[in-house]
């Protein structure tokens with residue numbers, strides 16, 4: 001009897017072990033490359049970052065925020081004035097929860113990039129900025145580049161929580 005129990009317990013333990021290994025190997029999808037994210041950071045800083053700030057935290061309208069609103073081009077100052085000096089964060093779980101798929105996000109970034117084009121923009125620039133935004137919230141990079149057709153559920157990217165709450 002004791003032997004049979006032991007065998008059963010061992011079988012359960014072994015089985016649990018397989019489940020654990022299975023979970024560790026199932027990595028979340030990787031939807032952009034590191035090169036895209038790096039180019040996206042440069043593009044972001046030349047435009048978006050002036051309003052959404054370095055670190056993608058958004059403006060709260062505080063006096064010490066960098067860059068100062070008065071240093072920005074007139075069209076940006078006007079947009080900021082109309083928004084009460086505030087801009088939303090482009091990082092973190094609350095921001096990411098607004099988009100069902102990576103394509104929903106990239107289309108929104110496309111329209112922002114149309115309004116305030118980064119330096120040296122082309123038709124790929126918004127995808128690079130999207131890659132940078134995904135990276136900043138903790139999504140994995142890989143060998144597959146983000147494209148206009150990439151429509152992976154944002155939830156499945158399983159973003160790293162420490163990065164999300166920066």
Ligand code: HEC
Pocket residue numbers: 044047048049050051052075076077079080083086087088089090095098108109112113114116117118129
């Ligand atoms: C002149 C300041 C300014 C610049 C430059 C700017 N934005 Fe914005 N952005 C805003 C303001 C203000 C809002 C909030 C009002 C709105 O949703 O249009 C906003 C909203 C957004 C939103 C929606 C956020 C949400 O939570 O729904 C996204 C995404 C966004 N911007 C991305 C970008 C990207 C990417 C760039 C660069 C290509 C950029 N923005 C450049 C001012 C700016």
